[in-house]
Amino acid sequence: MIEDFREYKKNWLVGKVESSELLEVVKKVKEEYRTLITISPTDFLERIELNYFFTDLESKKSLWLKTDISRENSKIESISHIFGGANWHEREAFSTFGVDFIGHPNLKHIIISSDFYGKAPFRKDFDIEAHQKEVEKHSLDIASNFEDEFSENSDTETTLNWGPTHPASGPLRLKVGVDGEEIKKVSADIGFVWRALENLIERKDFVGAITAVERICFMDNTNSMLCYAMAVEEIAGVKPTPFAEVFRVILGEVGRVSSHFMGIGGFFGTMGLHTLQMWAMDSREYFLDFLEDYSGARIATASIEAGGVRFPLNLETLNTLEKAIEYYESKRDEFHSIFLKNPMMKKRASQIGIISADEVHEFSMAGVVARASGVETDIRKDEPYSAYEKFDFKVVTKNGGSAKNRFEVIFEEIDESVKILKQAVSDIRSGVSEGTYNLEKDHLVKVPKKLPKGEAVSRVEWARGELMMHLVTEEKGKTPYRLKIKAPSFNHTMMVEKLLEGCTISDIPIVFGSMYICQGDLDR
Amino acid sequence: MIKVLDFFDYARSESPWMVHFCSGCCSLEMAAAMGPRYDWERYGYLPTPTPRQADVIFITGLVSKKILPVLLRTYAQMAEPSYVVALGACAFDGGPYNDSMSVIKNVTEILPADVFIAGCPPRPEAIISGLEELKAKIKRGEPSSASQGGLWKEMKF
Numbered sequence: 001m002i003e004d005f006r007e008y009k010k011n012w013l014v015g016k017v018e019s020s021e022l023l024e025v026v027k028k029v030k031e032e033y034r035t036l037i038t039i040s041p042t043d044f045l046e047r048i049e050l051n052y053f054f055t056d057l058e059s060k061k062s063l064w065l066k067t068d069i070s071r072e073n074s075k076i077e078s079i080s081h082i083f084g085g086a087n088w089h090e091r092e093a094f095s096t097f098g099v100d101f102i103g104h105p106n107l108k109h110i111i112i113s114s115d116f117y118g119k120a121p122f123r124k125d126f127d128i129e130a131h132q133k134e135v136e137k138h139s140l141d142i143a144s145n146f147e148d149e150f151s152e153n154s155d156t157e158t159t160l161n162w163g164p165t166h167p168a169s170g171p172l173r174l175k176v177g178v179d180g181e182e183i184k185k186v187s188a189d190i191g192f193v194w195r196a197l198e199n200l201i202e203r204k205d206f207v208g209a210i211t212a213v214e215r216i217c218f219m220d221n222t223n224s225m226l227c228y229a230m231a232v233e234e235i236a237g238v239k240p241t242p243f244a245e246v247f248r249v250i251l252g253e254v255g256r257v258s259s260h261f262m263g264i265g266g267f268f269g270t271m272g273l274h275t276l277q278m279w280a281m282d283s284r285e286y287f288l289d290f291l292e293d294y295s296g297a298r299i300a301t302a303s304i305e306a307g308g309v310r311f312p313l314n315l316e317t318l319n320t321l322e323k324a325i326e327y328y329e330s331k332r333d334e335f336h337s338i339f340l341k342n343p344m345m346k347k348r349a350s351q352i353g354i355i356s357a358d359e360v361h362e363f364s365m366a367g368v369v370a371r372a373s374g375v376e377t378d379i380r381k382d383e384p385y386s387a388y389e390k391f392d393f394k395v396v397t398k399n400g401g402s403a404k405n406r407f408e409v410i411f412e413e414i415d416e417s418v419k420i421l422k423q424a425v426s427d428i429r430s431g432v433s434e435g436t437y438n439l440e441k442d443h444l445v446k447v448p449k450k451l452p453k454g455e456a457v458s459r460v461e462w463a464r465g466e467l468m469m470h471l472v473t474e475e476k477g478k479t480p481y482r483l484k485i486k487a488p489s490f491n492h493t494m495m496v497e498k499l500l501e502g503c504t505i506s507d508i509p510i511v512f513g514s515m516y517i518c519q520g521d522l523d524r
Numbered sequence: 525m526i527k528v529l530d531f532f533d534y535a536r537s538e539s540p541w542m543v544h545f546c547s548g549c550c551s552l553e554m555a556a557a558m559g560p561r562y563d564w565e566r567y568g569y570l571p572t573p574t575p576r577q578a579d580v581i582f583i584t585g586l587v588s589k590k591i592l593p594v595l596l597r598t599y600a601q602m603a604e605p606s607y608v609v610a611l612g613a614c615a616f617d618g619g620p621y622n623d624s625m626s627v628i629k630n631v632t633e634i635l636p637a638d639v640f641i642a643g644c645p646p647r648p649e650a651i652i653s654g655l656e657e658l659k660a661k662i663k664r665g666e667p668s669s670a671s672q673g674g675l676w677k678e679m680k681f
Contacts, residue, residue, distance in 0.1 A: 113589040113626055121625060128625050135589075164594050167544040167573045170551075171591055192591040193548060196626045203623055211620050218549040218645070262552075281559035288556075299552065300644055520549060 001025050002065070011383065012457070014064040019050075022067050023077040029054055033063050034361040036083040039090060040470045040484035041097040043124045048074055048097060051470060051484075053457070057361060057370065057377040064457065069099070071123075078104040085364035088494045096122040096198075111191040111523055122199050157184060160505070164192050168270040168509040170519045172493070178505060186500045188493050194523040201483045206232055206451065209480060210302055216487060217520035218299050219262050220463035222255035222291075224521075225304040227460040228483075230385060231471040232306035234456040236447050243431065243442040244308030245387040250424045251291075251303055252386070252460070253417045254321070257328075258287045259463035260414050263368075263516045267407055268339065270509035271348060276339050283331060286324035293320045308444040315432065315439065318425050325418055332415070340411055349404040353499050353511035356401060363495055366488040367465025368516055372409045373401030379461035391423045403514035410516070450476045464488045464516050487521030530665070536579060537662035539568040540607070540655065543578035545598050548585025550611040550645040557648035564652050567659075575601040580658065585645065586614035586621055587631045593681040599635060599670065600681075607658060607668045610637035611651065613644045620644065635676045636669035 002015035002025060017025050033054035040051040047068045055062040069076050078101035080086040090101045091110040098120030101107055109117050115135050120126060160176040163169030171192035177185040197216065201209045213228040214221040226248055233239065240248070261284035265277035288298045294317050295301040295310070303310050339345065360370045370377050378395040380388045396412040398405040431437035453475040459468045465488030472482040492515045499511050546554070557564050558571065572578050575598050587595060599606065610632055613619030618629035628634070638661055641654035670676065 115589060116626075131625070164591060165543075165545050165575075165598055167571075171547050171594075192588060192594070193586070194588050194590065194626050195586060195621045195624050197624075200621065200624045215549060215620060218552045262555075278560050281556065282561065285556070285559070285561045298556075298647065 008064060008457075011060055012062045012064065014066070016066045019067045019069050019076050022065075023079065023082075025065065026052070026079045026082055029063060029065070030082055032056065032059075033061065034058075035364045036079070036085045036089070037062075037364060037466070037468055038470075038484065038486035039086065039093050040482075040486075041093050041099055041122075042472050042482045042484075043071070043097065043122070045071075045124055047071060048099065050076065050093070050099070052079075053468065053470070053486075057375050060382045074098060075100045075102055077102050078107075080104055083364075084362045085491055085494070088490060092490075096120065098123065111194050113191060113194065121196065162508055168266075168513060170517075172517075172519050172522065174496070174500075174508065174512075176500070176505070176508065181504045181506075183500050183503050183505065183508075186497045188497055190493060190519075191523050193519050197524045198483055198485060201480055203479065205478050206447075206449070206480065207305060209483070210305055211300075213485075214300065214302060215520070216485060216524055217464075217518040219518050219520075220255040220259035221299065222251040222301065222304060223460050223462045224467060225302070226252055226386070227458050227462075227467050227469050228471075229304050229306045230458040230460070231456040231469050231483075232447065232451070234458065235451050235454040235471065235473055236306065238307055238445055238447050240308040240445055241442040242387070243428070243437040243439070244444070246390070246424055246427055246431070247309050247313060247443070248304060248386045249388060249391065250321070250421060250428075251294075251301075251309065253421050253424070254287050254290055256463045257414055257417045257421075258284045258291075260410050260417070261287075263410050263463070264339075264407065267403075267410075267510075267513040267516075268345070270513035271345065273339075273342075273345075276335075279331065279335065283324075283328045286327045287321075290317065290321040290324055293317045305444070305447075307447040308442075310444065312441075312443045313428075313439050315429070318428065321421065321425060325421060328414070328418065335411070340408065345407070346404060349407065349510055349514065350400075350402050352503060352507050353403040353406075353514055354401050355495065355499070359495070359498075360401075363498075364491045365465070365495065366491070367462065368406055368409050368413070369465065369488075369492055369495075371395065371397045372405040374399040377466075379459050379466055383459060385458075385460060387424070387427075388420075390427065391420045393417075393420050403510055406514045406516065450478055453477070462488065462521075464492075464518060464521070467521075485521075485524050487524060489515075489517045489519070489522040492517055493522055533662055533665045536605075537659045539570070540579045540658065540662070541570045541572045541577055542580040542582055542609075543575045543598060543602065544571050544573050545575075545581060545595065546584045547587050547591045547595060548612070548614055550585035550614070551582075553643075553645040553648055554582060554584055554611065554651060557651045559648075562648040562652060564648075564655070567652060567655065569655060575599075576603060578602050578606070580607045580609055580655075583608065583610045583615040583631055583635070583637065585612040586619070587628045588626050589628060590626075592628055592631075592634070596635065596676050596679060596681045599676070604671065605662075605668050606670070607639075607662070608635055608637045608670050609639045609641065609654060609658060611641050612646055613642070616640060616642075633675055634679070636672070636674040638669050
């Protein structure tokens with residue numbers, strides 16, 4: 001049933017199926033691959049190609065299925081009853097590309113703002129300027145349907161809006177149906193930071209796209225640039241130098257550490273303990289100092305591009321990083337004794353928000369959330385990229401899957417990242433003294449401005465979990481033809497809806513905080 | 525003799541409280557300005573969860589079409605005089621998302637800002653220095669720009 005079945009890269013298979021046979025194939029796929037990563041539609045003007053990405057977190061094998069549907073009659077069977085994680089991804093494809101999924105339980109618009117409803121804004125023939133003019137004509141009404149949206153109460157159930165202005169929520173709204181204290185039903189309303197990045201990138205060149213890619217989420221932006229750079233390199237057939245690979249690891253881990261500091265700070269902040277938030281931000285500043293020393297910017301570094309890293313490295317910059325590590329290590333024990341062993345935290349967070357390992361597979365949880373439920377998944381180990389194979393670190397897992405376990409995983413991962421950073425720094429220092437790395441020249445390999453026709457999938461371990469990009473280019477293309485970004489918070493927010501049912505109102509911030517959600521990568 | 529109103533302007537200017545509202549990535553640098561290294565509380569700034577107690581609202585970077593009504597309603601809920609600070613390039617003209625189909629490019633035409641802080645994202649020092657400008661404006665007893673005009677007055681939200 002699968003045509004043109006072949007190996008795409010190590011542990012990856014790719015094949016094509018007829019759209020009418022998709023459902024049967026997917027049922028068979030489920031036996032071997034238990035997780036759906038994402039669904040990525042691409043508009044080729046005469047047809048729409050749907051790309052289904054499956055993986056198995058245990059066997060580390062992945063599968064990529066393609067199927068074509070017509071543009072005018074864009075209908076296909078829904079697979080959300082086979083893979084629970086497909087639910088929101090199908091809704092996203094429905095909203096942005098107008099693909100109709102037959103049999104989907106709740107096919108409503110998601111992410112996009114109401115002026116795009118039913119218009120399939122990501123299709124190639126969507127006229128943005130005409131739409132913009134239309135909206136401007138009615139610019140005073142942009143906000144008009146707000147009143148009905150925010151007041152929906154019935155006699156027995158009250159709808160509580162948690163967010164988008166709640167201090168712990170960020171720009172995201174949970175519509176919480178409560179009966180007294182008890183939560184009956186939660187539905188998330190997302191899209192408040194929707195910047196249509198996937199579409200925006202199609203109008204930038206390959207280098208300019210970096211500014212958009214790094215803004216997926218500012219908490220950890222180095223790894224998202226790395227993911228994009230890897231996809232471009234794969235199509236261009238360029239390999240960065242060994243020095244650039246090692247330095248990318250350093251930048252990636254610094255991004256991860258600074259994001260984790262915000263994560264633990266946010267988690268404890270929602271419980272009302274602001275001390276940890278302050279302490280974590282204090283340590284984070286030192287790591288940002290390193291980024292600033294290297295690139296000139298604290299956060300928006302734009303430091304990784306296809307072909308390597310953007311700037312040559314001055315060895316003294318590494319001193320700043322060592323200082324940051326030293327500062328964190330001097331604080332580490334205090335962190336652990338006051339917060340990790342905190343009896344209040346243990347009592348408050350160990351019984352709520354429990355995710356089982358089966359749910360991790362079913363709903364495609366990633367990163368910290370998956371590892372806290374005992375699933376050993378880490379792209380750095382499963383599909384080693386950059387120079388991660390060179391370094392020794394372990395994948396932190398916890399059994400239990402509660403909010404407390406996720407918090408512990410984040411904490412221990414900082415230590416693992418620091419371990420990698422130390423090894424990478426000494427690797428660079430010894431490489432320079434032995435003469436294998438040339439700091440002046442090695443940082444960047446030239447990548448052509450026009451790329452050949454191709455498709456690439458790249459995955460990195462982001463601070464919050466797996467980040468996947470699917471890049472499509474045209475022959476002699478100066479701009480990406482299509483870039484699909486799969487970010488972990490999307491699935492995690494879907495899970496929040498399920499986790500909160502049956503909890504009380506006071507549990508919302510803790511469960512939400514422990515899922516480590518960034519609204520930037522939720523909406524993109 | 526100091527007039528009573530002058531005194532209120534003085535008191536208000538030395539402790540501007542800002543409502544906790546974030547719509548974009550600049551809120552991360554706002555958090556850093558709140559943090560221990562930059563510690564804006566030593567200048568009297570304090571974030572508060574409710575708009576009723578706040579004097580200042582931040583437009584933290586980009587404002588998408590979906591969050592605009594939320595921003596306006598939060599602003600409308602604040603007691604007068606209420607000031608607006610626009611953070612970052614996005615609040616000025618859309619910044620890096622200028623081409624984007626879902627980001628509002630003229631936020632400050634809709635809700636006029638008293639102070640613009642440049643940067644993408646602005647550094648915490650810049651945020652604090654911008655707030656000092658706001659303090660000077662409050663001390664001079666000038667009304668907030670948003671109370672003087674802007675499209676928000678005609679909008680339904």
